[in-house]
Amino acid sequence: MSSSQTNWTKSSWKDFTALQQPNWPEQHAVDKALTNLATLPPLVFAGEIRSLKTLLAKAVTGDAFLLQGGDCSENFSQVTAPNIRETLKVLLQMSVVLTYAGAKPVVKVGRIAGQFAKPRSSDMETIDGVELPSYRGDMVNSSAFTKESRTPNPKYMLKGYNMAASTLNLLRAFTRGGFGSLQRVQAWNQEFVANSPMGRSYDRLAKQISQAIGFMETIGISSETPQINQTQLFTSHEALLLQYEEALTRQDHITGNWYDCSAHMLWIGERTRQVDSAHVEFLRGVHNPIGVKLGPTYDLDEVKKLVESLNPENEAGRLTFITRLGMKQIEKVLPPLLREMKREGFNIVWSCDPMHANTYTAKSGHKTRNFNDILSEITCFFETHWSEGTIPGGVHLEMTGNNVTECTGGAQNIGDEELASNYLTSCDPRLNAEQSLEVAFQIADMIRS
Numbered sequence: 001m002s003s004s005q006t007n008w009t010k011s012s013w014k015d016f017t018a019l020q021q022p023n024w025p026e027q028h029a030v031d032k033a034l035t036n037l038a039t040l041p042p043l044v045f046a047g048e049i050r051s052l053k054t055l056l057a058k059a060v061t062g063d064a065f066l067l068q069g070g071d072c073s074e075n076f077s078q079v080t081a082p083n084i085r086e087t088l089k090v091l092l093q094m095s096v097v098l099t100y101a102g103a104k105p106v107v108k109v110g111r112i113a114g115q116f117a118k119p120r121s122s123d124m125e126t127i128d129g130v131e132l133p134s135y136r137g138d139m140v141n142s143s144a145f146t147k148e149s150r151t152p153n154p155k156y157m158l159k160g161y162n163m164a165a166s167t168l169n170l171l172r173a174f175t176r177g178g179f180g181s182l183q184r185v186q187a188w189n190q191e192f193v194a195n196s197p198m199g200r201s202y203d204r205l206a207k208q209i210s211q212a213i214g215f216m217e218t219i220g221i222s223s224e225t226p227q228i229n230q231t232q233l234f235t236s237h238e239a240l241l242l243q244y245e246e247a248l249t250r251q252d253h254i255t256g257n258w259y260d261c262s263a264h265m266l267w268i269g270e271r272t273r274q275v276d277s278a279h280v281e282f283l284r285g286v287h288n289p290i291g292v293k294l295g296p297t298y299d300l301d302e303v304k305k306l307v308e309s310l311n312p313e314n315e316a317g318r319l320t321f322i323t324r325l326g327m328k329q330i331e332k333v334l335p336p337l338l339r340e341m342k343r344e345g346f347n348i349v350w351s352c353d354p355m356h357a358n359t360y361t362a363k364s365g366h367k368t369r370n371f372n373d374i375l376s377e378i379t380c381f382f383e384t385h386w387s388e389g390t391i392p393g394g395v396h397l398e399m400t401g402n403n404v405t406e407c408t409g410g411a412q413n414i415g416d417e418e419l420a421s422n423y424l425t426s427c428d429p430r431l432n433a434e435q436s437l438e439v440a441f442q443i444a445d446m447i448r449s
């Protein structure tokens with residue numbers, strides 16, 4: 001038996017401190033919702049989770065690249081076919097750009113179909129002298145600033161499960177049913193992107209791919225293969241609400257191992273990654289690929305303990321470190337981390353989250369991020385890995401396929417004064433489709449082989 005299984009049960013996290021959990025008003029209703037969830041079918045299967053792990057193992061050695069992205073926080077009201085389709089489209093476009101440049105597979109993981117719970121800096125929020133519980137994501141409460149909306153409601157966990165199920169159902173249909181086929185690579189260019197410089201660059205690339213497929217067909221090689229006419233999008237979210245995650249945790253009949261079947265990949269946030277936390281305890285025992293966010297104040301000894309706890313067998317593909325250090329600090333704080341992990345010989349997928357330490361408040365009062373800061377952190381991430389002899393294995397982005405105005409800069413050069421025109425996020429600001437594609441082209445320039 002591996003040490004990751006020693007003394008672990010899907011409930012053993014309850015003996016540890018769980019930060020960022022809702023204060024449910026009524027225990028009876030919570031128990032009812034959890035009992036219900038525990039009997040519902042898994043959202044993903046162990047076999048799929050194992051496939052993702054195998055692909056991520058390739059990102060450890062630089063033989064694949066991880067593209068993880070989606071909303072900061074999904075909203076129930078935004079779970080619609082157009083929104084799901086647009087997010088998928090832009091992820092597929094970015095993936096094509098990166099695959100073509102890097103000449104290696106891109107592992108696509110959405111922050112989707114379950115990203116409904118958020119950590120907050122404070123339990124309570126005060127507006128005009130009125131104090132109410134903070135909004136913790138649609139799986140816990142609602143964002144409107146009224147007592148009724150902000151009171152946590154355990155039924156939202158069931159609603160979250162159902163929303164995740166319908167999102168996944170559509171994603172599976174899109175990715176398996178021809179929508180994700182490389183033959184449609186030109187059709188993925190969204191209208192508002194198609195008329196932009198990024199859209200035109202994308203279109204040129206898409207034409208080259210279409211010509212290559214056409215050439216294959218001309219010489220008699222069929223394009224009717226899954227490699228061309230299907231794609232795969234894995235799901236992920238922050239494993240924050242441990243009661244929900246426990247209820248979706250199931251034992252695989254083939255291997256006897258436990259898997260958290262709420263998503264393929266789960267990550268632990270910056271605020272809940274203490275070595276002795278309930279979140280680390282819970283995730284050490286499930287066999288999914290696990291991400292851990294690492295901010296600039298990480299402690300090297302603690303990080304080593306995290307690796308020993310979460311990946312005692314040093315299995316490649318099990319552990320992804322998602323660094324979110326900030327463009328000002330990355331140059332100073334990333335090298336010692338990379339050196340130490342390399343010295344220890346730990347197998348890690350290194351992914352760059354250039355979003356979470358580059359947030360600021362615009363003059364207009366909006367929470368925003370500047371495109372150039374995001375790009376600076378990504379560039380420094382790649383350059384630092386190259387100079388340290390480690391592998392830049394992926395990126396983790398907050399993004400959407402819609403034409404939002406939430407991050408400043410980019411090819412459209414969105415200014416502070418334009419943020420209000422289409423600022424839709426209920427949590428952190430996201431790159432819009434064009435800004436996302438621009439990030440992909442910039443990374444493509446760096447990794448072109």
Ligand code: PEP
Nearest residue numbers: 072269270271293324356
């Ligand atoms: C997030 O990914 O939305 C988030 C809250 O990140 P972090 O834990 O890195 O702050």
Ligand code: CO
Nearest residue numbers: 072398427428
């Ligand atoms: Co966020």
